[in-house]
Amino acid sequence: MLTSLLTQPSTPTLISATEPVLQVEGLNHYFGEGSLRKQILFDINLTLHSGEIVLMTGPSGSGKSTLLTLVGALRSVQEGSLRVMGQELRGAKQATLVQVRKQIGYIFQAHNLLKCLTAVQNVQMSLELHNGLSPQQIRQRAEEMLAAVGLADRTHYYPEKLSGGQKQRVAIARALVSHPKLVLADEPTAALDSKSGREVVTLMERLAREQGCAILMVTHDNRILDIADRVLHLEDGRLESHSIP
Numbered sequence: 001m002l003t004s005l006l007t008q009p010s011t012p013t014l015i016s017a018t019e020p021v022l023q024v025e026g027l028n029h030y031f032g033e034g035s036l037r038k039q040i041l042f043d044i045n046l047t048l049h050s051g052e053i054v055l056m057t058g059p060s061g062s063g064k065s066t067l068l069t070l071v072g073a074l075r076s077v078q079e080g081s082l083r084v085m086g087q088e089l090r091g092a093k094q095a096t097l098v099q100v101r102k103q104i105g106y107i108f109q110a111h112n113l114l115k116c117l118t119a120v121q122n123v124q125m126s127l128e129l130h131n132g133l134s135p136q137q138i139r140q141r142a143e144e145m146l147a148a149v150g151l152a153d154r155t156h157y158y159p160e161k162l163s164g165g166q167k168q169r170v171a172i173a174r175a176l177v178s179h180p181k182l183v184l185a186d187e188p189t190a191a192l193d194s195k196s197g198r199e200v201v202t203l204m205e206r207l208a209r210e211q212g213c214a215i216l217m218v219t220h221d222n223r224i225l226d227i228a229d230r231v232l233h234l235e236d237g238r239l240e241s242h243s244i245p
């Protein structure tokens, strides 16, 4: 069951085998207007390929979340080039941005589950954005994905009845159920104890490797650096080092 779940994308991917999932070139970003205008990101260059897990560390205020939201098509690109699955985001129309967002899985520190929906309904919501699946198929895929993250017996639980680690696993199921080619995670283990944090990233790593998607993860958690293919360090808005742990 898991194999079929992880090998059948629900949406056609627009990416060729050799094209990077993410390509950032000469990206600058500013906040504020006039004399208060302040540069936050400086000449960011970054390429991610399918199946790669890249972690980004850096002090508070160095620009990590800003970069992640730019890559996630959640904020407008001002200067430089940012291509997600070959699609240039700079100057892109709203409809294009919406299309790109549908192909990205987002996992945030505060899992952002909807409280009034059960675990399976939260996961289903992500698939309902995609065309071409019947309600039965959506339900089945959501249940299979929850089973893949070890929550087969919690599908009908509301978030308030789940532990922090379980909620984060629902968020992972929601992010990965549509087989995105790119997953963006902003401190997914920050609210978890070390055991749950390790379980959550191990799960993300396994599913990402099986699905062949790229992960860009912001983290302050030194205990999980070993899952990375590369660790990037952002300091004062500049990507400083690229290393293999």
Ligand SMILES: Nc1ncnc2c1ncn2[C@@H]1O[C@H](COP(=O)(O)OP(=O)(O)OP(=O)(O)O)[C@@H](O)[C@H]1O
Pocket: 031, 032, 040, 058, 059, 060, 061, 062, 063, 064, 065, 066, 067
């Ligand atoms: N909407 C905004 N308007 C103005 N300044 C902002 C805005 N968002 C962020 N900043 C500033 O940009 C800088 C980078 O913020 P960002 O949230 O990207 O940092 P970060 O590295 O993710 O920090 P943290 O680790 O604390 O989350 C900070 O100085 C912040 O104050």
